[in-house]
Each structure stands twice: as C-alpha cells, then as structure tokens.
Amino acid sequence: MNREDWADFINNLINNSTYEVIGVKAKGKRFIFAPLESADELRLDYDTTILPPKKYFLPQYENLLSFDLSKQSVNIEMKEEKRIIIGVHPYDIIALQQMDKVYFDTYIDRFYKIRRENTIIIGSNILNVSERSFATSMKAHTVTSGYDLMVTDIGSSIIIEIGTERGKKLMERYATNITDATEAEIKKIEEIVESIESKDRKLKVDKENIPNLLKRNYEHPIWRELSEKCLQCSSCTIVCPTCYCFDIRDEVSLDLQGKRIRTWDGCLLPDFTRIASGEVFRKDKTERFRHRFYRKGLYIPERYNFIACIGCGRCSIACIPDIAGPFNVINKIAEDSEETRGEIIFEIPVTRGGEEETAYIPRNGIIRRIEKLTEFEKLFEIELEDSIDFNYQPGQFVEVSILGVGEAPISISSPPIKKGSFELVVRRVGNVTNKLHTLREGDKIGIRGPFGRGFDVKKFEGKNLIFVAGGIGIIPMRSLISFILDDSNRDRYGIVTILYGSKTPRDILFMDEIKEWEKKEDVIVKLTVDTCPEGICWDGCIGLVTSLFPEVKWQDIENTVAIVIGPPVMYKFVIKCLDTIGVKEENIYVSLERRMKCGIGKCGHCQINGIYVCKEGPVFNYTEIKDLPEAFE
Amino acid sequence: MSKNISINIEHVTRVEGHGNIILNVRKGNIEKIEWQVSEAPRFFEVMLKGRNYWEVQPITSRICGICSIGHSLASLKAVEDAFGIKISEQTNALRHLAINAENMQSHILHIGYLTAPDLFGVGSVIPLAESKHRDTLLKIVKLHRLANEMSDLICGRTIHPLTLIIGGFSKIPSRKQLLELKKRLIKDRETLREVASAIRKVSDKLPDFKRETEYIALSTDVEYALYDGDITSTDTGRFKDHRRYRDIIEEYIVPQSTAKYAKHNRESYMVGALARFNINSRQLSSNALDIADLFELKPICYNPFMNTIAQLVEVMHNIDDSIIWIDKLVDDGLKEEKPVDFKVREGRGVGIVEVPRGLLIHDYTFDKKGRCIKANCIIPTNQNHANIQKDMEAFVPTILDKTKKEIELSLEMLVRAYDPCISCSTHYLNIDFKET
Amino acid sequence: MKPKVAFFDFASCEGCELQVADLEEELLDLIEIVEVVSFREIMKEHSNNYDIAIVEGSIIRPIDEKRLKKIRRIAKTLVAFGACATIGGVNKIRNPWQPEEVIKEVYGDIDFKDNEFFNVSKAKAVDEVVKVDYYIYGCPPPREEIKKVIIALVMGKKPDIPNYPVCVECKKNENICLFELGKFCLGPIARAGCNAICPTNGRACDGCRGILSEPDTKCVEDILKRYNLTYEEMKHRFTIFNYTLEEDR
Structure with missing residues (x-):
C-alpha cells in the first residue's frame, strides 16, 4: 500500500468506523498510545512508548461496579468500548499474550476478556530500537501471532500482513488500492528485522536460563547493593507491560453514588502487602526489590511457562537511580555464573483447572444471627439470597463486601456439615470489619467465594489429630474441629488434641463449644493465656502455646497429623515443638494469612515467593512451603 | 438622639481573613469606630530571604488562596523585570486569560456567595440553596464553575497555579480545549445576564451612601487594564515609572495601630473593581457597559457599595475579553514554546498587576546568584484599609437612627463591599486596634 | 442524624476552605449529608456545637494554641486540613529564625511586648499542638480528597489516604x-x-x-x-x- 492510501485508510478508520482509533503519537521527545485525530499524528517510527498498551485492557482506573448507597442498589453494567490500536510493537503483543494467560487462568476476568475481544490490534514492526531495549534477547522483537494486522513502514510503501479474518475484513472495508507485496519489499522487512537484531543490546545468557540463574542466586549481594539505591517509587512496575497487580477499593461521592474501582498497584510499595491488622509482609525493601525480579524471572515462568519480561527497557528508562533494568542485573549475575548464592526451589502445590468467568460481583448474603463473642469478635451467621449451592471445605475463606467500604477476606468458621447458612467470626481491625460490627440481623452484605484450598478432610481419616491454635487462628480451625468432632464423622478420626493459646482469658473464643469438645471421648483440650489481668478468674496455664506441649502425654505419634494456625511469629516455635515430639513434617498442615484482595490469584498481594495464598493456600502442607524464604519470615 | 450603642463584631464573616468592627456610641456621640484586623501575621518577607528566584513564585502564591493567580503573575513579572525577560505574544495572551479567569472566579464568589446572602436577606449560601432563590444560586454556581474550569485549563488549577512560570508556560491548553471554552463563555453570557437581573431586583438594598475619595488603578491605552498598565489616579492622572511606585503609594503607620496604611493625594484611596471602573470604564466591552447601565452605574461613582456592581460589570468584560484572546490564540496557531531563555543577574524587579481587589505590587531584589535578598509586596486590601475606616466614619452618622442589628449588618456590608482579602493584607502586617 | 461539621482557619491563605467553596454544585450535596455549623469564609451562622472540626492553617501564636485547644475539646473528630495544618507548609520556612528576629525584620523596632496578637512563636503543624485524627494533605488539598475524607467520616470509615509516592x-x-x-x-x-x-x-x-x-x-x-x-x-x-x-x- 502506498503512503497516501495508508493515510486514507487510517483517516477512514478515524472518521467512518465505529471504533475508537488509538495510535502512537509524540509527546515531547517521547511517545504514547493515545486517540488519533488524524493519520498525520501516527508515528510508526517510534522507539517505545512511556506506557504499554496494557492501559487499554487493564486501565489505570477501572470501574468494576457502581452502586447507589441511598438505595443500596448495584449496577454492574460494563461499557463495551470498541477500539483499534495501531502501531503495537511485537514485544507488546507478546506481553498481551502473556497477560491473557494470567487473566484467563482458572477464573476468566470478564472485564479484561471483553476488552480483549473488542480490540483490534494493528501491530507494527520495530523501525527504531529504544536505547534500553533488549527485546531480541527475550525473543520478543518479532511475533507471528496476536495481531489482526501487522504493518511495516519500509519507506517507499507500507507493507501489511494479515493476521486474522477480522483484520482482513477491516482492510476490505476501509482500505483501497491494495496490491500484493513484491519479493523485494518482503526482503526489505527482513532487512529491517535484521538491523534491529544488530542494534539491540544482548543478554549474556539465553532467555531460557534466566529462571535457573535466579534459582541459584536468591542471596546474591546484588539485591542489597542495588536496592539500597531504590527510592521505592514503583515506577518500574507501573510502566511494565507484563506487570498486572492491582488494588480494589470503594469510592463514594457526596451524593452517595459509589464505585468499586480497580487500579494498578506495585509490589515495590511498602504498603503492598499490608493487612487490615497492620502487619506488613516482605518488609525490607531489598526483599521487595528482589521479589519483582523473581516474579518476572522465576515465579511466573514456573506457573505459566514464560518469562514475564519482553525486553522493552521501559523500566530502566523510568528508574531514576537506574537500577530497575533486568538487562544489567541478569548480566551481572550471569558473570558470576557458576557460583550458587542461595538457592530457592519451590513447586506450586496445586494448579486448578476450571474456566469460570468472574466479574468480581458479590452474591447477596443476609445476616441471620449475630453473636458477640468478645470485645473485638462477633459471630455472623450468613444466609445467601440466591439458591445456588454454597459448598466449601474447612479452611477456605470468602471475600466479604460492604458497599462503599470495600472487601475483606474472612475465613469460614462453621463446619461444612451445616447447610443453608455458614458462619463468619470477625475481629474488628479494619474498615470493612469495623463496619460489619455495626450491622444488624437482617442487614445485607456481599459474599464472593469460597476461595482457596482448605483442609482435605479425607487425608486425615484414621489419624490422630493435634490442633495448635494461637489467637484468632482458632476461627478457621473451629470449622475443621467441629467437622471432625461431629457425631457423623467422629469415628473416622483418632485422638484429637487441641492446644489453644490466647492473649488473656477474655480473648478466648468459643469457650462454650470448647467445653463441649472436652466432654467427648478421646479429646484432649489444653488452654493457655499470655497474661491474666487482675480481677479475672483463670486457673489454667499461663504462657505461650508451646508451653502446653509437655503437658500432654503424646501417643501413637507416627500416625498423627498436626494442624497449626496462629500469628506469623508462632509457626517456627510450634513446628519445633512438633518436631521434638516426633510429628513428621509431611504430617504438619498450616494456614497462612496474607493480603488476599482478589481471592483468585490475580492481584498479586498475597504472594509468598511464587505462591498465591488465596489460590494454593491458605492451607498448606508444611513441606510445600518450608523452604520458601518468605513463608515464615 | 441620645442612644448608646456598643458593637463588637469579632471576625466578620463571609470575608477572606479575620477582621473585627468596633463601634461605641454614647448618648448619641460616636466615641469610637474601628476597623480591626486580627489575622495571624505570616512574615512572607522573611520566608523569601535567601530563596532562589524560581522559588519565589510558588512561595508568594501562598500569600492568598483566592488571588493566587494574581500573586503569581505579579511575582513572575517582578522576576522577569529583574532579569530583563520579554515574554512572547502567546504567553501574553495566555496570561490575560489567566487573569480574566481569576477575576471572574473571585468576583462571582464575592457577588454570589459573600454579598448575595445580604441582598436576599439570609445568612449564607446554605439557606439560599433552600430558598426561592435556589435557581439564581445555581446560575451563580454555574458561572463560578466556568471560571474555575477556565483557571484549571489555563493555569493547571485554580488555587496556586502551576503552569505560570518565569518566561512562559509549562503547559498550554490545546486548540480544541480553547474552542470548547469559547463556546461555554459565549453561552454563559446569558447566564450572567440572568444573574445580573436577579441582583438588580434586590440591589436597592445596597445603601445609597457617597463619600468622595481618590481611586487608583492601572490603565493603558490599549485595553481595560488588568495584566499590565501604568498606575493611574483619579486625582493626579497617569504615572509612568513602575519601579518608583513608592512615589505614588505612601505607606504609613497610624498612631493608634501598628498597621501600615497607604495614602497618596488624600488621607485614603480606594483600589479594586470600582476604582478600575471609575478610571477605565470607556474601555469596557459593550456587553459590560449594558450591565453598568442596568444598575445606573456611571463614572465617577463614589458609593463603595457599588464595588460589587462594578465587579459584576467586570465579569462580563472578562468573558468578552477572553473570547477575543482565544480567537487570537487560535488564529495565530498554538505553539509549544519553551520559556524564554535568560541570564540570572543582580538587581531589582517590580511586577504590578490588577487583581480582583485592586492594585498588587511585588518588588524583589536579587543577588548575583539569583537569591532574593529583599522583598516587598503591596496588597490591595492594605491600600483599602484606610478607606474602609474613613468610610465607616462617614457612614455611621447616617445610620445611627437604625436598630443595632441593622447598623451591624450595614457595617458588615460596607466591609464586604470592599471584598477584603485579609490573609493577603496580613502577609506581613497585623493591624491591631486593641480596645483600651 | 447528620454529623455537624465546622471549618476553622489559622495562619494560612484560606485556599483550603476555598477548595470547599469550589466544590460548586457538590457543595449542595455536602450540606445534604452533613450540617455545616461554622464556616466563616462563606457563612455568617456559627455554632460551638460540632462533631467534626476541620482545621486549616499553622499555629503560630499562643492565642491560636488556646483557640485550637478549645476546638479540640469540643470536636469528637479533628481533621488537619491542608499543608499548613498537616505539615506546617510554607509557614515553617521562617522557623530557622527566632520569632523576635522575624518581628524585627518585618516591623522594625516597634515594641510589641504587651500585644498578644504579636506574641509569635515558631510555626507549628496542628498535630504539634493537639491530637489530630485525620489528615487532608496538599497545598491546596485536592477537592477529590476533601470529598473522600468527608464521606468517609460520614460513613464511619477510615479515609484511604495514599501512602505511596x-x-x-x-x-x-x-x-x-x-x-x-x-x-x-x-x-x-x-x-x-x-x-x-x-x-x-x-x-x-x-x-x-x-x-x-x-x-x-x-x-x-x-x-x-x-x-x-x-x-x-x-x-x-x-x-x-x-x-x-x-x-x-
């Protein structure tokens, strides 16, 4: 196609098609993807854009649902925008294909999917190489699929390769004077690609070796050296075409109209992992700095089989201290190649199939009963409004949603034998739980889930069970204990020992039930408190939960399974005790708490190294995670 | 008449800043009339000491939230004057739009939110929202929004502007945005006319009070002066040398207070919309003059209460003038200009603009590294304090037959008519009229 | 019952309060969900009975401290509003100088000893004088954030203020x-x-x-x-x- 006809084609699309036409435009000395007003603005000779085109599929700010607080009504309509994006470089096309894997995995993200379906991609071969690019080394400088049309501006004319039927139809409808490309012209494309290969910066290792390299260098000094210069601004993740972490929050305007907003988040930010009670995981900036590289180069490859870096160089342009670029980091580690400095090995315990579509819409739940347990905890019995089955395992959690306030992950506390309703025991620590505590019986809340992996009760059959709970760890544990001690299940399990430590006697949860459990045959219950304030009657133990171990006469320990749930600091000590009495590692199960925001393994907040707590957890067999540096930090 | 009145209005409301009115009348004799300012002093002169030339505008902008565009422009003009920077045609045009936007915003706020409640007989815009005047209020809000969005577009935001920089603009609006703005300006002329006629219906509530005084404002041959011009007095005419503004404006200290007052040819003078109208009305747009006719406002008007009406007239002029500047910008074609190059040098610069409340002067001296070693700002409200006092002294005897409540309201209305910007005026001085 | 809100200003440019006036039509939504009982910049009405005090400006004199402490005693919730109130803002630029030097620099040798209006201390942020429950940052604070904090207080939730750069x-x-x-x-x-x-x-x-x-x-x-x-x-x-x-x- 000659240049005039190409311009006519673009202008035709802008003026006559039902699509919003996006293209690469100049912004100062840089380039951006933005709506085109005319073909003259399109700059196929760009090196790279400030932001990748991901903003059109996962926008910076996105409305997941709208609501009216005065009427308590919800509107989940999604505006379906039809777009054509012109000038997408091969590496960005590959990045989008990677993003597809994430957003279509297990739960298909409806918002992302609809945008993908409604967008036509007109790719462009790279004409000018960005000075920070190493796309060739990442095998992302060319691409053979993922576009509807692929254009190459060879100077004398524009060569268009048809990628899809949709692209072909677009040409037929809006373009004129198309002729077949000559061999010389096709040769020219090859020359252009070759010249890119020669100009691009080259990695010292093969792309395929990056995961192995990282595996061996978890303790490499480079992480500390570089991270000392890190300003923690997270620019590197924001400009990255393969970063997909997000946050969800509720916004309400003064006229009580509200929105649930999804926005980009970044794992370099100190608050990224902060949970409602204030706890922060991956506290040290070196750990966060390293995490980003490991996500891209090890965790995502292990899970999805691709390296989440396509060598565009945007992060290294955006990084003010210039430490974020993977190119230098990988090369530096590769130089020290043979030496192993800390090794990290992990396997993702469970990968679930299923292709359920999700739009993050909560189901309506009605609060049937509220019981105040302590000053800070209340029990809520929830009945779902729809008649769809709600099946869950002990140890799973739900996302509780209150319009205008937000969502919070809450573990289910009732045993799954109970039908028609379930119970949540909630400590008030954050916005959602504080609000929940002000609600009354009959009020409505939203429920998403159940999520995550719970306890596989079948595996425990025929075993003795030790339950070790610290603080509110008893809440999810109660679901499992009640299930096992239920008359219909009891005979399938052996001796049950329950060790439960609380801060003070006032904080002990489910005291009445505990007394009932105690009465049952072959059930041992030991309670302890950290301190007993004056004026409170307590004749039990005082001390940490670990101090209860010598109190029990352990028997048949080889055939014993231990379940441990408590605050992060507790695990190491309890596991040591279990080891001392002879419980095998593979018989220990734990449930971990992290910031589970989306519940479906996408938002990135709950990660422990490469594992999503919301998906592969919160229940883990100890052996699955014991070697993960971030599990029991 | 032999009544006793004691009025002590602490913190006059619906004005910018903290001011008090004291009136003591014993047996019909006025013993004391005082206009006090109790605002906390902020010492901007000290803040500027040793700061780099490029920090001066962001700091002085913070003298006042309501006229921060005016302060920024005066500040930039002073720095440009010191370094000999000549701005481009485009920058000149955009700065005119900026000053128009602020004038409109401030005037509409004053007319609609601060004065209208008195005219409509309520305490504030809040009851106004629930009254039969809600419709008028919504029109005022619409105009206010237009002015603010115009500031947002030209200056990056309304309060503490961002795009105004030494020698140019850090960001300019697009042609499309300017044309969009023009459309709205044309449309809202009608809204303004509707507001004017609603105010006309109650404008008889403005006291018919006159006191001859001097008026000072900028003026120039080319336009109704806001952004640029020569200091001009109704008594003595035009004065050319802007750096010698001290020859005109004599700051002085009155015996009973520590406040600096200002005078020129008489014991007090007035600046602001009415002063500009009195000096430059011939340069107003015909639409603006129509509004003046509606209120029978003619130069020279000696009624300070008519300042509010002069503001209304100016808003229409700002709309008409902005449309002309937009046309010029669009016709000439918008260019991505870099700010003018300049060399930092030792010396003094003075920047003078008309802000909503009147004449504003920034005066800086820089050392050879461009650090500010001396600064002086002359604020419109400071220049008006003496005139407010003199007006009160002349006004009170004419209203002594009224009830205490009516006198209070009348005095408050007098202060509000000046639209005083007290945080501005106390940028460094604090007027104390402590009762003994 | 609508919460009662009062706005107060100390040493500042009053731009923060102006941002509230600049909410335009939304100012009318605001008065639907809260009862504004004091807002001197635009209101004549005033009451000393309020739940939420929104305080603009730095504290620069003992008389201001006294006034602020009184506000704190009445208010259930106190919000520091704008840069001057939250972090001291431009008012603190003069803090390296002694207050007496500052006065002398600006007013010359006039004796202000007996005058409490001129009894100036170093500029302080509001939380250097009283406990602050929430902060609305910025110079001026963005209108969006003002709305966000007010609605959060009305709904009884903690405002979600960014803690990132x-x-x-x-x-x-x-x-x-x-x-x-x-x-x-x-x-x-x-x-x-x-x-x-x-x-x-x-x-x-x-x-x-x-x-x-x-x-x-x-x-x-x-x-x-x-x-x-x-x-x-x-x-x-x-x-x-x-x-x-x-x-x-």
Whole structure:
C-alpha cells in the first residue's frame, strides 16, 4: 500500500468506523498510545512508548461496579468500548499474550476478556530500537501471532500482513488500492528485522536460563547493593507491560453514588502487602526489590511457562537511580555464573483447572444471627439470597463486601456439615470489619467465594489429630474441629488434641463449644493465656502455646497429623515443638494469612515467593512451603 | 438622639481573613469606630530571604488562596523585570486569560456567595440553596464553575497555579480545549445576564451612601487594564515609572495601630473593581457597559457599595475579553514554546498587576546568584484599609437612627463591599486596634 | 442524624476552605449529608456545637494554641486540613529564625511586648499542638480528597489516604519524567494523592503532601551527582513545604 492510501485508510478508520482509533503519537521527545485525530499524528517510527498498551485492557482506573448507597442498589453494567490500536510493537503483543494467560487462568476476568475481544490490534514492526531495549534477547522483537494486522513502514510503501479474518475484513472495508507485496519489499522487512537484531543490546545468557540463574542466586549481594539505591517509587512496575497487580477499593461521592474501582498497584510499595491488622509482609525493601525480579524471572515462568519480561527497557528508562533494568542485573549475575548464592526451589502445590468467568460481583448474603463473642469478635451467621449451592471445605475463606467500604477476606468458621447458612467470626481491625460490627440481623452484605484450598478432610481419616491454635487462628480451625468432632464423622478420626493459646482469658473464643469438645471421648483440650489481668478468674496455664506441649502425654505419634494456625511469629516455635515430639513434617498442615484482595490469584498481594495464598493456600502442607524464604519470615 | 450603642463584631464573616468592627456610641456621640484586623501575621518577607528566584513564585502564591493567580503573575513579572525577560505574544495572551479567569472566579464568589446572602436577606449560601432563590444560586454556581474550569485549563488549577512560570508556560491548553471554552463563555453570557437581573431586583438594598475619595488603578491605552498598565489616579492622572511606585503609594503607620496604611493625594484611596471602573470604564466591552447601565452605574461613582456592581460589570468584560484572546490564540496557531531563555543577574524587579481587589505590587531584589535578598509586596486590601475606616466614619452618622442589628449588618456590608482579602493584607502586617 | 461539621482557619491563605467553596454544585450535596455549623469564609451562622472540626492553617501564636485547644475539646473528630495544618507548609520556612528576629525584620523596632496578637512563636503543624485524627494533605488539598475524607467520616470509615509516592500517579498519567527533562522533582519520595498534578502540568513536585521517607545520602548519591547537587541542596528543595524534618521527628 502506498503512503497516501495508508493515510486514507487510517483517516477512514478515524472518521467512518465505529471504533475508537488509538495510535502512537509524540509527546515531547517521547511517545504514547493515545486517540488519533488524524493519520498525520501516527508515528510508526517510534522507539517505545512511556506506557504499554496494557492501559487499554487493564486501565489505570477501572470501574468494576457502581452502586447507589441511598438505595443500596448495584449496577454492574460494563461499557463495551470498541477500539483499534495501531502501531503495537511485537514485544507488546507478546506481553498481551502473556497477560491473557494470567487473566484467563482458572477464573476468566470478564472485564479484561471483553476488552480483549473488542480490540483490534494493528501491530507494527520495530523501525527504531529504544536505547534500553533488549527485546531480541527475550525473543520478543518479532511475533507471528496476536495481531489482526501487522504493518511495516519500509519507506517507499507500507507493507501489511494479515493476521486474522477480522483484520482482513477491516482492510476490505476501509482500505483501497491494495496490491500484493513484491519479493523485494518482503526482503526489505527482513532487512529491517535484521538491523534491529544488530542494534539491540544482548543478554549474556539465553532467555531460557534466566529462571535457573535466579534459582541459584536468591542471596546474591546484588539485591542489597542495588536496592539500597531504590527510592521505592514503583515506577518500574507501573510502566511494565507484563506487570498486572492491582488494588480494589470503594469510592463514594457526596451524593452517595459509589464505585468499586480497580487500579494498578506495585509490589515495590511498602504498603503492598499490608493487612487490615497492620502487619506488613516482605518488609525490607531489598526483599521487595528482589521479589519483582523473581516474579518476572522465576515465579511466573514456573506457573505459566514464560518469562514475564519482553525486553522493552521501559523500566530502566523510568528508574531514576537506574537500577530497575533486568538487562544489567541478569548480566551481572550471569558473570558470576557458576557460583550458587542461595538457592530457592519451590513447586506450586496445586494448579486448578476450571474456566469460570468472574466479574468480581458479590452474591447477596443476609445476616441471620449475630453473636458477640468478645470485645473485638462477633459471630455472623450468613444466609445467601440466591439458591445456588454454597459448598466449601474447612479452611477456605470468602471475600466479604460492604458497599462503599470495600472487601475483606474472612475465613469460614462453621463446619461444612451445616447447610443453608455458614458462619463468619470477625475481629474488628479494619474498615470493612469495623463496619460489619455495626450491622444488624437482617442487614445485607456481599459474599464472593469460597476461595482457596482448605483442609482435605479425607487425608486425615484414621489419624490422630493435634490442633495448635494461637489467637484468632482458632476461627478457621473451629470449622475443621467441629467437622471432625461431629457425631457423623467422629469415628473416622483418632485422638484429637487441641492446644489453644490466647492473649488473656477474655480473648478466648468459643469457650462454650470448647467445653463441649472436652466432654467427648478421646479429646484432649489444653488452654493457655499470655497474661491474666487482675480481677479475672483463670486457673489454667499461663504462657505461650508451646508451653502446653509437655503437658500432654503424646501417643501413637507416627500416625498423627498436626494442624497449626496462629500469628506469623508462632509457626517456627510450634513446628519445633512438633518436631521434638516426633510429628513428621509431611504430617504438619498450616494456614497462612496474607493480603488476599482478589481471592483468585490475580492481584498479586498475597504472594509468598511464587505462591498465591488465596489460590494454593491458605492451607498448606508444611513441606510445600518450608523452604520458601518468605513463608515464615 | 441620645442612644448608646456598643458593637463588637469579632471576625466578620463571609470575608477572606479575620477582621473585627468596633463601634461605641454614647448618648448619641460616636466615641469610637474601628476597623480591626486580627489575622495571624505570616512574615512572607522573611520566608523569601535567601530563596532562589524560581522559588519565589510558588512561595508568594501562598500569600492568598483566592488571588493566587494574581500573586503569581505579579511575582513572575517582578522576576522577569529583574532579569530583563520579554515574554512572547502567546504567553501574553495566555496570561490575560489567566487573569480574566481569576477575576471572574473571585468576583462571582464575592457577588454570589459573600454579598448575595445580604441582598436576599439570609445568612449564607446554605439557606439560599433552600430558598426561592435556589435557581439564581445555581446560575451563580454555574458561572463560578466556568471560571474555575477556565483557571484549571489555563493555569493547571485554580488555587496556586502551576503552569505560570518565569518566561512562559509549562503547559498550554490545546486548540480544541480553547474552542470548547469559547463556546461555554459565549453561552454563559446569558447566564450572567440572568444573574445580573436577579441582583438588580434586590440591589436597592445596597445603601445609597457617597463619600468622595481618590481611586487608583492601572490603565493603558490599549485595553481595560488588568495584566499590565501604568498606575493611574483619579486625582493626579497617569504615572509612568513602575519601579518608583513608592512615589505614588505612601505607606504609613497610624498612631493608634501598628498597621501600615497607604495614602497618596488624600488621607485614603480606594483600589479594586470600582476604582478600575471609575478610571477605565470607556474601555469596557459593550456587553459590560449594558450591565453598568442596568444598575445606573456611571463614572465617577463614589458609593463603595457599588464595588460589587462594578465587579459584576467586570465579569462580563472578562468573558468578552477572553473570547477575543482565544480567537487570537487560535488564529495565530498554538505553539509549544519553551520559556524564554535568560541570564540570572543582580538587581531589582517590580511586577504590578490588577487583581480582583485592586492594585498588587511585588518588588524583589536579587543577588548575583539569583537569591532574593529583599522583598516587598503591596496588597490591595492594605491600600483599602484606610478607606474602609474613613468610610465607616462617614457612614455611621447616617445610620445611627437604625436598630443595632441593622447598623451591624450595614457595617458588615460596607466591609464586604470592599471584598477584603485579609490573609493577603496580613502577609506581613497585623493591624491591631486593641480596645483600651 | 447528620454529623455537624465546622471549618476553622489559622495562619494560612484560606485556599483550603476555598477548595470547599469550589466544590460548586457538590457543595449542595455536602450540606445534604452533613450540617455545616461554622464556616466563616462563606457563612455568617456559627455554632460551638460540632462533631467534626476541620482545621486549616499553622499555629503560630499562643492565642491560636488556646483557640485550637478549645476546638479540640469540643470536636469528637479533628481533621488537619491542608499543608499548613498537616505539615506546617510554607509557614515553617521562617522557623530557622527566632520569632523576635522575624518581628524585627518585618516591623522594625516597634515594641510589641504587651500585644498578644504579636506574641509569635515558631510555626507549628496542628498535630504539634493537639491530637489530630485525620489528615487532608496538599497545598491546596485536592477537592477529590476533601470529598473522600468527608464521606468517609460520614460513613464511619477510615479515609484511604495514599501512602505511596507521586511517581505512581505521575506514571499512570503517562507524563514524561521530569528527571528526563533535567528537573529535580520530589515525586519519588513525596506522598501521592494529588494525581500528580504538578508534574502533569510540567512542574516539579515540591512535596506539599509531605515526604514519605527521606532517602539517605547513599541512596541518592548517584542522582545528586547527575544533577550536580549536594545533599544539603537537595534538602533545601524540601523546605518550601517540609521545613525542619529532623526537628519534627
């Protein structure tokens, strides 16, 4: 196609098609993807854009649902925008294909999917190489699929390769004077690609070796050296075409109209992992700095089989201290190649199939009963409004949603034998739980889930069970204990020992039930408190939960399974005790708490190294995670 | 008449800043009339000491939230004057739009939110929202929004502007945005006319009070002066040398207070919309003059209460003038200009603009590294304090037959008519009229 | 029952309160959900019975401290409003000088000893005098954030104020990094929530919403070298809004 006809084609699309036409435009000395007003603005000779085109599929700010607080009504309509994006470089096309894997995995993200379906991609071969690019080394400088049309501006004319039927139809409808490309012209494309290969910066290792390299260098000094210069601004993740972490929050305007907003988040930010009670995981900036590289180069490859870096160089342009670029980091580690400095090995315990579509819409739940347990905890019995089955395992959690306030992950506390309703025991620590505590019986809340992996009760059959709970760890544990001690299940399990430590006697949860459990045959219950304030009657133990171990006469320990749930600091000590009495590692199960925001393994907040707590957890067999540096930090 | 009145209005409301009115009348004799300012002093002169030339505008902008565009422009003009920077045609045009936007915003706020409640007989815009005047209020809000969005577009935001920089603009609006703005300006002329006629219906509530005084404002041959011009007095005419503004404006200290007052040819003078109208009305747009006719406002008007009406007239002029500047910008074609190059040098610069409340002067001296070693700002409200006092002294005897409540309201209305910007005026001085 | 809200101002430009007046039509929505009982800048009505006090300005005199403490005693919730109130803002620029020097510099040798209006102390942020429950940052605070905090208080939730740097918002806005243009911007270490309004308008961030964490010398060594700045000069950049960081700590 000659240049005039190409311009006519673009202008035709802008003026006559039902699509919003996006293209690469100049912004100062840089380039951006933005709506085109005319073909003259399109700059196929760009090196790279400030932001990748991901903003059109996962926008910076996105409305997941709208609501009216005065009427308590919800509107989940999604505006379906039809777009054509012109000038997408091969590496960005590959990045989008990677993003597809994430957003279509297990739960298909409806918002992302609809945008993908409604967008036509007109790719462009790279004409000018960005000075920070190493796309060739990442095998992302060319691409053979993922576009509807692929254009190459060879100077004398524009060569268009048809990628899809949709692209072909677009040409037929809006373009004129198309002729077949000559061999010389096709040769020219090859020359252009070759010249890119020669100009691009080259990695010292093969792309395929990056995961192995990282595996061996978890303790490499480079992480500390570089991270000392890190300003923690997270620019590197924001400009990255393969970063997909997000946050969800509720916004309400003064006229009580509200929105649930999804926005980009970044794992370099100190608050990224902060949970409602204030706890922060991956506290040290070196750990966060390293995490980003490991996500891209090890965790995502292990899970999805691709390296989440396509060598565009945007992060290294955006990084003010210039430490974020993977190119230098990988090369530096590769130089020290043979030496192993800390090794990290992990396997993702469970990968679930299923292709359920999700739009993050909560189901309506009605609060049937509220019981105040302590000053800070209340029990809520929830009945779902729809008649769809709600099946869950002990140890799973739900996302509780209150319009205008937000969502919070809450573990289910009732045993799954109970039908028609379930119970949540909630400590008030954050916005959602504080609000929940002000609600009354009959009020409505939203429920998403159940999520995550719970306890596989079948595996425990025929075993003795030790339950070790610290603080509110008893809440999810109660679901499992009640299930096992239920008359219909009891005979399938052996001796049950329950060790439960609380801060003070006032904080002990489910005291009445505990007394009932105690009465049952072959059930041992030991309670302890950290301190007993004056004026409170307590004749039990005082001390940490670990101090209860010598109190029990352990028997048949080889055939014993231990379940441990408590605050992060507790695990190491309890596991040591279990080891001392002879419980095998593979018989220990734990449930971990992290910031589970989306519940479906996408938002990135709950990660422990490469594992999503919301998906592969919160229940883990100890052996699955014991070697993960971030599990029991 | 032999009544006793004691009025002590602490913190006059619906004005910018903290001011008090004291009136003591014993047996019909006025013993004391005082206009006090109790605002906390902020010492901007000290803040500027040793700061780099490029920090001066962001700091002085913070003298006042309501006229921060005016302060920024005066500040930039002073720095440009010191370094000999000549701005481009485009920058000149955009700065005119900026000053128009602020004038409109401030005037509409004053007319609609601060004065209208008195005219409509309520305490504030809040009851106004629930009254039969809600419709008028919504029109005022619409105009206010237009002015603010115009500031947002030209200056990056309304309060503490961002795009105004030494020698140019850090960001300019697009042609499309300017044309969009023009459309709205044309449309809202009608809204303004509707507001004017609603105010006309109650404008008889403005006291018919006159006191001859001097008026000072900028003026120039080319336009109704806001952004640029020569200091001009109704008594003595035009004065050319802007750096010698001290020859005109004599700051002085009155015996009973520590406040600096200002005078020129008489014991007090007035600046602001009415002063500009009195000096430059011939340069107003015909639409603006129509509004003046509606209120029978003619130069020279000696009624300070008519300042509010002069503001209304100016808003229409700002709309008409902005449309002309937009046309010029669009016709000439918008260019991505870099700010003018300049060399930092030792010396003094003075920047003078008309802000909503009147004449504003920034005066800086820089050392050879461009650090500010001396600064002086002359604020419109400071220049008006003496005139407010003199007006009160002349006004009170004419209203002594009224009830205490009516006198209070009348005095408050007098202060509000000046639209005083007290945080501005106390940028460094604090007027104390402590009762003994 | 609608919560009663009162606005108060101390040493400031009153731009924060103006931002509330500038809510335009939404000001009418505001008075549907709260009862504004005091707002001197635009209201004649006043009451000393309020639940939420929103306080603008720095505290610079003992008489102001007295007034603020009274407000604190009445208010169930006290919100510091704007840079002057939250971090001291420009008012703190003069803090390296002694108050007497400042007075002398500006007013000359006039004796103000017996005058409490002129009994000036060093400028303080509101939380240096009384306990502050919530902060609305910025100079001026963004209207969006004002609305966000007010609605959160009405709904009984903790306002969600960003604890991350301006870069996050700046990058989302797809601005060219000002460092790339050779300007020294505080964006990487300054609190966001302003939607990066300054860099978006081509102006370097001055950190009017506060500095999140002051980077140590080692951290910024290379950057300073590139811009030919000393660490002291960099810290001088903070001082428009964030004077005396060490003292505050």
